[in-house]
Amino acid sequence: MKKVILYIFIIVLSAFLIPILFTMQFDFENTNMANANNLELPPEIQEMPNIEEYNYNEYGTIKLLHEKTSQIEELPIDQYLYGVVSAEMPANFEIEALKAQAIVARTYTIYKIKNSGGKHQDADICDSSDCCQAWITKEDRLNKWDEGVREEYWGKIVNAVDSTKGKIITYENEPINAFFHSNSGGTTEIPLNVWGGSGYPYLQVVETSGEDAYSQYNSEVELSQSEVIEKIKAVHSEFEIDFSKEDAIQILEYTESQRVKTIKFGNVNLSGVEARTIFGLRSAKFSVEKIEDKIKFTVIGYGHGVGMSQTGADVLAKQGSSFEDIIKHFYVGVEIQNL
Numbered sequence: 001m002k003k004v005i006l007y008i009f010i011i012v013l014s015a016f017l018i019p020i021l022f023t024m025q026f027d028f029e030n031t032n033m034a035n036a037n038n039l040e041l042p043p044e045i046q047e048m049p050n051i052e053e054y055n056y057n058e059y060g061t062i063k064l065l066h067e068k069t070s071q072i073e074e075l076p077i078d079q080y081l082y083g084v085v086s087a088e089m090p091a092n093f094e095i096e097a098l099k100a101q102a103i104v105a106r107t108y109t110i111y112k113i114k115n116s117g118g119k120h121q122d123a124d125i126c127d128s129s130d131c132c133q134a135w136i137t138k139e140d141r142l143n144k145w146d147e148g149v150r151e152e153y154w155g156k157i158v159n160a161v162d163s164t165k166g167k168i169i170t171y172e173n174e175p176i177n178a179f180f181h182s183n184s185g186g187t188t189e190i191p192l193n194v195w196g197g198s199g200y201p202y203l204q205v206v207e208t209s210g211e212d213a214y215s216q217y218n219s220e221v222e223l224s225q226s227e228v229i230e231k232i233k234a235v236h237s238e239f240e241i242d243f244s245k246e247d248a249i250q251i252l253e254y255t256e257s258q259r260v261k262t263i264k265f266g267n268v269n270l271s272g273v274e275a276r277t278i279f280g281l282r283s284a285k286f287s288v289e290k291i292e293d294k295i296k297f298t299v300i301g302y303g304h305g306v307g308m309s310q311t312g313a314d315v316l317a318k319q320g321s322s323f324e325d326i327i328k329h330f331y332v333g334v335e336i337q338n339l
């Protein structure tokens with residue numbers, strides 16, 4: 001009888017103990033797996049202090065096409081942006097301007113991925129500034145800077161990108177087409193006057209003073225009469241001009257931002273943007289004069305003039321504007337949101 005009681009006791013005890021033992025075993029394994037995972041984290045991730053701060057659920061990595069080699073490189077988006085910001089904006093610009101550039105570049109990247117329509121097939125974006133946006137390797141970038149400023153400049157670039165992690169510019173909750181250029185010459189341009197495109201209510205004519213303090217503001221191009229003839233004839237074979245006539249060259253119309261809309265050369269009319277391309281001018285904001293047998297273009301600003309002006313961003317930052325102020329100055333009615 002005592003034996004029966006002992007067996008019952010052992011069975012009841014087992015009923016309690018076995019699940020406890022299994023649970024302990026399970027927890028023990030879990031703990032071990034966690035430790036093992038921690039140890040396996042790549043060193044560059046362990047070193048990043050704010051890894052928990054922002055997680056990219058989507059667009060965490062991008063496929064970058066290197067135009068020269070046709071190779072596709074897969075990169076974490078912010079690492080890609082170090083290469084874009086440092087290629088697109090001088091690192092001696094104010095940190096708030098660099099942050100604005102980082103957000104603009106991130107937005108431009110996401111916009112391209114969502115709206116490229118498979119332009120680069122297996123890649124999201126390419127490293128050509130003529131097509132998508134410029135990009136440079138860290139090694140090449142550092143080599144182009146003087147040794148004394150390398151560490152400081154690279155630190156600013158990394159700070160600009162990391163401190164704005166995940167942030168993009170949106171209009172009605174969609175990423176905007178974040179055009180930018182070097183120097184607006186005082187006023188930005190609407191896309192309609194550059195590419196004929198419309199439907200970007202956030203890209204308006206915006207004024208910024210102080211951009212004349214930058215070397216990108218003023219430039220000149222001087223051509224001989226025969227060079228002018230040759231350049232226009234390459235595009236308009238019917239071109240004829242008599243330079244002795246008073247109205248041989250005449251600006252007929254300006255855009256709202258005071259860029260040339262239409263200019264007449266002899267028997268052809270060119271848009272300001274077309275003239276910019278034909279004569280290699282820095283922008284479509286120019287005047288033209290005949291000086292003896294030369295044609296001289298005096299140009300203001302640098303680039304197409306649409307969206308954020310980089311030197312304008314630096315001016316605003318110097319006056320105390322934050323990256324948010326800068327972005328909202330150049331893009332009308334937008335919000336800054338996390339991806």
Ligand SMILES: [Zn+2]
Nearest residue numbers: 125126131132
């Ligand atoms: Zn491209």
